[in-house]
Every structure is written in structure tokens, then in C-alpha cells.
Amino acid sequence: NAGVTQTPKFQVLKTGQSMTLQCAQDMNHEYMSWYRQDPGMGLRLIHYSVGAGITDQGEVPNGYNVSRSTTEDFPLRLLSAAPSQTSVYFCASTGRSASSYNSPLHFGNGTRLTVT
Amino acid sequence: GESVGLHLPTLSVQEGDNSIINCAYSNSASDYFIWYKQESGKGPQFIIDIRSNMDKRQGQRVTVLLNKTVKHLSLQIAATQPGDSAVYFCAVGYSSASKIIFGSGTRLSIRP
Numbered sequence: 597n598a599g600v601t602q603t604p605k606f607q608v609l610k611t612g613q614s615m616t617l618q619c620a621q622d623m624n625h626e627y628m629s630w631y632r633q634d635p636g637m638g639l640r641l642i643h644y645s646v647g648a649g650i651t652d653q654g655e656v657p658n659g660y661n662v663s664r665s666t667t668e669d670f671p672l673r674l675l676s677a678a679p680s681q682t683s684v685y686f687c688a689s690t691g692r693s694a695s696s697y698n699s700p701l702h703f704g705n706g707t708r709l710t711v712t
Numbered sequence: 713g714e715s716v717g718l719h720l721p722t723l724s725v726q727e728g729d730n731s732i733i734n735c736a737y738s739n740s741a742s743d744y745f746i747w748y749k750q751e752s753g754k755g756p757q758f759i760i761d762i763r764s765n766m767d768k769r770q771g772q773r774v775t776v777l778l779n780k781t782v783k784h785l786s787l788q789i790a791a792t793q794p795g796d797s798a799v800y801f802c803a804v805g806y807s808s809a810s811k812i813i814f815g816s817g818t819r820l821s822i823r824p
Contacts, residue, residue: 600755627810629811629812631814636721636816637816638716638801638814638815638816638817639756639801639803639814640814641811641812641813644810644811646810652810654811655813686755686756688755688756699761700746700758700761701746701756701758701812702758703755703756703757704755705753705754705755706753706754706755
């Protein structure tokens, strides 16, 4: 059972480039989310989804887009990368839908992104 | 706005002693509380959770205490071992929204 899989593990972008961070889970979880982790800041919620076709903004959504066409996948898109988006990005999922905040998140191992 | 904060960014404990990591939250509507452990290069790993209708919950070597009056929770680790070295995060969930907010983390180091 792979759990939550994130690709790539590392990525370097130039300012203005675009890319998609991939996240897939094989646990049939309805709820998926993206966090970024910066030194001393903990994890901050970017976007989340309570099910296929439904997405919503978290604490720091600017500069990022998401879509949820399937239950398994929740890609995060950077349309025009900026140095402020240098961070470690974590995808997480959990099994409940209506009360998804009320059960623990399962995290992937992260994507370390550097924007120069 | 809502906030979640840990009292100490770092904590050093003698191996075999008990560790206590504290966390404060601001939103009195919070009803779900979780502790995560993050080792270097990995994603956060679930340790233990507690709901607002409880004030104490125990797991294997860990105990979470919740004081809703002062909006405070703590994680106690019994007989701390070298493998407990990590960053520990508290996180808070809200019935009003499907999201979980994290604190900034406490780095626990173990002295031999």
C-alpha cells in the first residue's frame, strides 16, 4: 500500500516558469490537501478538496491552482513561479468527507521546490 | 484570525526522562486536535488525536491533555528515546470548515 505519493521529490525552476506538482493516493480518500512548509512557519494550507470536482482555498492560495478530476489525484499547479514559492510542499489526504477535518491526515514525503 | 502556536521552538530532554510539549490555540470553536511527528526529510506522521468532548487521551508512551478553558493542549512522551528526536506539530480542526491548521513546531532533541 503506497499511501500518498508525491512527485517529483526535488525541483528547481527559474522565475516565471510553470510546473505541476503531482499527488496521488491509493486509499480511496475523499479529502485531499496541499500544504507548504517554510522554516519556522509550520505547515500552511494552500488548497484543499473534499471530493472529486470540489476544491477550495486555504490560508495561502495565491499563485497556485488545483483541480480534482479523480478521487486519486490532486495536482498543484504553479502558473508563474516566484522566488517566494521556494518551499517544501506536502500533499495530505484523509478518509472522511463530510467531517473530514475530524480525522487525521496522511502525508506524502514532500516535494522540495527551489525557484531562482 | 485563528492561530496555533507552540510555546517553545526547541526542547532538549535527557534520554529516559518524560517530555512535555505544549501548544496554544486561539479559536474557541476548535473541536479536533492532533499531534504529528516529523522526522528529517519526511512528511508529518500522525501520533495521537483528541476531540473536544475529552480532556485526556493515552496511546503507546504518549498522552495528550486538552484544557479548553485556557485553550491549551500538551503532548507527553514517557521515557523519551533517541528515536523520539523529531519536530512535533500540534494541529487544530474546526467544525465550521474542512481544514486543519498547524502550529509552527517544536524540535525535540535527546541527550544521551
